Amino acid sequence: MIEKLINEYSQQAYEFAVHLCGSAEEAKELMQESFFRLIRHWDQYDASQPLENYFMTVMRNLYYDGIKKWDRGFISLETPVAGEDEGSVLADALADEDAEDLQTALERREVSETVRSVLEELAPEYKAVLIMSDMQGLGYNEIASVLDCSLGTVRSRLWRARNAFKKKMRKHLYYLRVE
Structure with missing residues (x-):
């Protein structure tokens, strides 16, 4: 059952974690801890309920309980660029002269940061x-x-x-x- 969850719902769960945490690294840690918690407390799972919903509940509760611990006061060059291909980071966007111009990339990043900031509030x-x-x-x-x-x-x-x-x-x- 857990294998099914990992194979079929890990991408959706990861996206949820990224939106909650605001960064890929924090999201990975949240997902990992959520999987550990799910396995550790497997006896509490009600099999009549969808497993993916239970997992997202575990993830949400962990987030609420303070798994989020990093300061996000800086923007890393390894930060994913919103609206770009998966794996594209700010450093790549800034270095690639053939990509959209720097002003557009920075504006897009600023809007993304604003949305994230508003969500945090x-x-x-x-x-x-x-x-x-x-x-x-x-x-x-x-x-x-x-x-x-x-x-x-x-x-x-x-x-x-x-x-x-x-x-x-x-x-x-x-x-x-x-x-």
């Missing part, structure tokens, strides 16, 4: 529901299962999360224009 329950719905493409039923809450709660949190995100994003965009 959201309450954890809003951040999780927004990532699962709008970035991972999960349906309300799947989100309700992962979060262990009702459909109404998912809808309510998603509505509140989107509104909070819009307000915070407007502030960030305003400050970017002023600077």
Whole structure:
């Protein structure tokens, strides 16, 4: 069963972890610890529920419990470039003269960092529901299962999360224009 989870859902779980953590390295550590936790507490898994939802719940709870421990106050040249091929990092984009111009690459990176920053400002329950719905493409039923809450709660949190995100994003965009 765990092998099926690894083979079929590891990419979706990894993307969820990257959105939660904000970096590939933190996401890998979160996934690894989540797999260990899943195996260690296998007896607590309810086989009537989808395994991938249970795993994402474990991952989310680990994240909430403080697995996130790195300071993200710097931008590494090894940082993945948003909107580029997998494996493309900022150093490659800056060095490749045939790629899009530097200004466009930096603007794209700035927008990506702004979105990540706004997500970080959201309450954890809003951040999780927004990532699962709008970035991972999960349906309300799947989100309700992962979060262990009702459909109404998912809808309510998603509505509140989107509104909070819009307000915070407007502030960030305003400050970017002023600077």
